[in-house]
Amino acid sequence: MIVLLLGSGGREHALAASIARSPLLTKLIAAPGNPGIAQHAELRPVAADDVAGVVALAKAEKVDLVVVGPEAPLVAGVVDALAEAGIKAFGPSAAAARLEGSKAFTKELCERRGIPTAAFRRCRTAEEGHAAVEAFGAPVVVKADGLAAGKGVVVATTLQEAHAAVDHVFGGDLGAAGAEAVIEEFMDGEEASLFALCDGTTALLFGDAQDHKRAFDGDEGPNTGGMGAYSPAPVLSHALIERAMAEIVRPTVAAMKEDGTPFVGFLYAGLMVGPDGPRLVEYNVRFGDPEAQVVLPRLKDDLLELMVAAVDGRLAGRKPAFRPETALAVVLAAKGYPGAYRKGSEIRGIEAAEKRPHVTVFHAGTAIENGRLVAAGGRVLAVTATGADASEAQMNAYSAVDLIDWPEGFCRRDIGWRAAAASEEG
Incomplete structure (x- = not known):
């Protein structure tokens, strides 16, 4: 099979690495991909959310299956456009993708079907949002209805913070994502x-x-x-x-x-x-x-x-099998993330890190410039290791992280702390 994978992040690198192991695969193409994905696929300079460009690429390459990594092209209807062109795609239609594309759509579906979730109010104006905040009290959760690249959700611990979040949603900075808001009960757990x-x-x-x-x-x-x-x-x-x-x-x-x-x-x-x-x-x-x-x-x-x-609608009776060991990933991000950060700093030592047993380094925000691997995003790498339990996986991951030479990056040093503590107690 000829497969086209859409996306350029760490998720897509993980998908590419898994797809590449399949005996069904004859060629893997990725658009636009990244240097890590290039280890498994031929890259094409087409943006994942360029629906017309994706369809044209799939036709030109005689693709048998398109695998859609990120959410934006799904919500934009790339699967529908591919279907119209007679090309199979793994991912939901635009109508089904509303489960992520509209938080109000999902909350109302849950309400109709009795699916357990937080109490909520759908708000079409800032005034309705402020009234809902007062009705729920603090803490309260304020969400932009649409896709906001991770910037549309605020867990507000005070009413002042909640009202400011409502103003932010309806203030225009989030574009179409902020046309409506969902105000939710705070859930503890x-x-x-x-x-x-x-x-x-x-x-x-x-x-x-x-x-x-x-x-x-x-x-x-x-x-x-x-x-x-x-x-x-x-x-x-x-x-x-x-x-x-x-x-x-x-x-x-x-x-x-x-x-x-x-x-x-x-x-x-x-x-x-x-x-x-x-x-x-x-x-x-x-x-x-x-x-x-x-x-x-x-x-x-x-x-x-x-x-x-x-x-093909043939999952009935199947049960995907997973290995029993624990996998743990540490993200290396550019200093300043999730705020302003600098691009273009060189990253060294990935080869040494991947020589550690049971370690894979997934690329998220990287690029090649003048033969050098450089940072090109906020979250840049995910260093993944496996182990018999969370404690061993954590140790393996950080031993690999410490071999990566990237002064402009940072990471948390406590990933998996709760699971590692539990495994040590066990």
Whole structure:
């Protein structure tokens, strides 16, 4: 098979590495890709969200399957455009991608179907937003309805902070993403991520993980796209996973099918695990980043074959197999991230890091300039290691991190602290 992979981040590098192992693959093309992905694929200079450009590229390369990594092209309808051109694609239609593209859409679906989630109000004006904040009180969660590149959610601990967040959403800086807002009850508990592989009818469990959103050690500092992750997530017992699949994921997939918008692809359920069990925080309609970098290295089965089965509606009766060991990823980011940061600083030592046993370095924001590997984004690398438990995986990951020579970068030094402590106690 000739496969076209869309995207340029660490998630897409992890997808490329997994797809490249498939005996079904004859050629892998990535658009636009990155230097890490180039180890597995031929790169093409087409943006992932250039829908017309993607269709033209897929036609020119006689592609058998397009795998869509990030959310923006899904919400923009790239799968629909490819289908019209007679090209198979792994990922949801634009209508199904509303599960991530509109938080209000998802909350209202949950309300109709009795899916456990936080109480909410959909707000179409700033005035409605401010009234909802007063009604909920603090702490409260303020979310822009649409895709806001990780800048549309504020967990406000005070009413002043919440009102400022409402003004920010409706202030115009978020563009179309801020046309509406969702104000939510604050949920207390421990967050975890659950992944499902879906074919429109069947939803199969496809791993679980926990990530670290705050920029600095001790869960301090601003929220980020994720500074590290580990899989599996100790907080998600077998019983809790079964509850989440039965009460949250499968009812959602059934609802989407009944509404005429069947969901195909990876469905990522962000969960809050509290005393009453799991509740949905939000959905993403693609794999997480950096969660993909810890779930996919544990996959024993052929990822490409599973994706083809999903697109063809043949997942019933399947059960993807994962290795029992723990995988842990440490993200190296440019100093200043998630605020302003400098691009172009040279990165050395990746080869030495990857010589460590059980280590893979996934590229997220890198580029080649004048023969040098340089930083080209905020989150730049994800150093992933496996181990018998979280403590061993953590040790293996940081031993590799310490071999990377990049003075302009930083990382947290406590990724997986909770899971590592639990494994040491066990």
